[in-house]
Amino acid sequence: MVALSTKPAIEQFPYIETCCTTSALFTSTSNSIPLIDLSNPDSKNLLVKACEEFGFFKVINHGVPLESISRLESEAIRFFSLPFSEKEKSGPPSPFGYGNKCIGRNGDVGWVEYLLLNTNQDSNSSLGNNPDQFRFALSEYISAVKRMACEILELMADGLKIQPRNVLSKLLMDEQSDSVFRLNHYPPRPDRISNLIGFGEHTDPQIISVLRSNNTSGLQISLREGSWISVPPDEDSFFINVGDSLQVLTNGRFKSVKHRVLANSLKSRVSMIYFGGPPLSERIAPLPSLMKNPEQSLYKEFTWFEYKRSAYNSRLAENRLMHFERIAAS
Template structure:
């Protein structure tokens, strides 16, 4: 049985998440990649990253991203032990793989299939859902703020899916025909799952559930397509290093192509996802709320030379007109500001992806 957390009815302000920032239109990377034989250095110069090797990549690492079993968290005889593992994962890794998550296999199979079909559609069909000026939703890229900025080797399709009143249905594709239903089902299951996970996180912090009840009511789905790069895969990046401007993020790998790396101990560690797991990571808002106990970890996506990679990220977001404030122990020093969610969202959306730079604005002193 799922543990119930208080349910907050989101205000109309949730719709303003989509206007928190904007992005400039850029060329479609999938089409660029498909013309690999015609690529010139000039065509891809905005994608080449001279600093991509600034940190070591550990291909073989003694540690693995912790695995958390939701089923064990729900059973009284195993809840305490599993909760200790969850606390360790949030404190030490900022990431964990969640198994026995309860989302039906059919729901996952449908969203995977429809995302693959969507990115296989002709470019003119996908462009019918292109991002519009002043809106973060739609088909394109994210966080492009200048014409000189380096670009990620990826195409993305983003939708606000929760709460229902935040949706702009003009972005919801009619092709493939089952896509809208697949998004609705997957989004609804994720909402229930996020409520359970946040409930257990609150228990690891020994805080009242009311304090986290409005921290995950918004949901932005970002579907990611990373084409192969046959010419210089080692010099392009699928998604620039960043932490997530969310409370929690839940990632589903669509195919088995690896690419996600997390920064740990001054090096990049490749994540090897389990087929039966969802990958969950701490977002910036949770780091602020825990006064830095739980860390929002810098991560990036690398590119395969021969295979495309697809995934879908669900960013669970606080109420847009809410406040996030550190929860403190009796003798604990305050390290983070109390911030309006809207203020942080606008800061996050108006900066290019550059590690955890945005989160520095929330700190009262260097940590």
Template sequence: MGSGALAEVELSEDLQGREVAFDSIPVIDISTLADGSDEAAVAAKLRDAAERVGFLYVTGHGIPQTMIDGMFAQARAFFDRPQDEKMAVHIGKWPVHRGYFPLFEENTDPAMTADLKEGFDIGRDLGPDDPEVLAGLPLHGANQWPQGDPSFRAAADGYFNALCRLGARLMRGFAIALDLEPDFFADKIDRPLAQLRLLHYPPQSGHVAAKTIGCGAHTDYGCVTVLAQDANGGLQVRNTEGEWISAPPVPGAFVVNLGDQMARWTNGRFQATPHRVINVSGKERYSMPFFFDPNWEAEIACLPSCEIPGEAPKFAPVLAGPYLQSRFDATFTYRQDKAAL
């Protein structure tokens, strides 16, 4: 799909993100989390960002820009395929929530209409003899792959595995930030419900109202999200004053935000911050969120360091996998259609 000429765009007043310097969302160099030389200092910065904002930019993450750029190129090539080729790997044809979904398939904000975006979901690629597959765990199994392009799978596998390592490193930093043992989360994320999502947002023109934006306001469902976004921007984050602010791309940095499960684990101490996407760049927008979520059976209950003396936890315990599955069921139309059968 070509970007074409820039179109006239008029945003409703409630959709106008206030332009602020990007450092209103903290930028944190996490390189010392990898070598262990200064974990405490990084953890303190992670704690501050998690408690005040729920969003941060991370640099020093160790993932080569060439790998990120290569995955973006693969995403663009996939979304440029004819619609019938993309629908051949539709997410509804696969039992474990993997594959392509077209425009308006997902509705992240139930108060609005469905999202103006298409995507492709990739998870841990598990064979039929994997113990979790043999146990029949939902959301566990093989990926769907587009036909005729083995380079797509090779690039996705490499990028996915690199992000899993980064997700584990961030969880180590958050454990230290929460006054837990550094490896506290290790046995809860060693078989993660991780998901790489490739997204394409067509450009919007004319009057843009809240019911017709790329991705409706929502919090993420899981633990930690690591986002690569192209240069066209469009991400907005709602701050504690209820204002929507822009979260523009920062060269060489990922956007990291926390989800509902981390908020539940920390008794609301760490923030799951609402965000949305509005593509008014006049160009095709591409982004690649990576959701690093705990093992299926991990219990998400108030952590000891987050208990408030004399008060009950704010959230009831849940299991990570069933909670995540319930959120997919609520937001994807294909899953709702199946439930009605």
């Protein structure tokens, strides 16, 4: 496997000009993050509980071949190890392609470089110096992770006792599903800088996010009372985030989790995230089968296109759903 440099010097990441620091980064490491074995007959109920209490959980016995994970990580590391002049040929990310430092178009920056890709492989025209090999690894990995995401969504539906059980998974399976895939590389931070933000706090706007990273710490999630906890790395498992759209579909029963990444001082972090999204024309509103009289919808109905446009026009840390809450609109 190609190795990324562990040298935490600015020359290893020369295009970072602004170091994002904050003084309010107290965290703790917690072993209470839900761990769910997908082969457990009670996993459907454990998934519901995890989505209600954390909006985040780890899954094992996920069925994604470890060789597929290793193959894509190797390709990602090979790409991020290229000279900047070569990586730059794959950018800018408008909307797909290579980017660095700048996250979105609204002023957010971080200690990160990334590839943002369409899950439709034909749209990914430039993937470094081995595009066919990279494209094969992507296709293999995304297909396996998508199957797992759909299985999890169907188990959630079982746990919520709603029919049909594919009411959520069909949004990802649709040919017009607007799902995206992201590869992030966080170089080691310079020793003289503490609390360096790799990726600022945010929620994911899609339905569900499936995250896997190498064995490097940095990921943190926010608990309901506002404190942050560090997520112990696990390169063989997957971490699942509830997205904003799933929060709306469950009328707030499931909570979209706020999360961020801090740069590690010793090791590079490489993460791979599948964002499962619905078709652009899909109307997002609480599922009628989850609404009990006299329960009212907490949100105005909107299309995924409308919400995506609003989310991508906002700063990372903003409460994007606030603009679609019925209370805010009244």
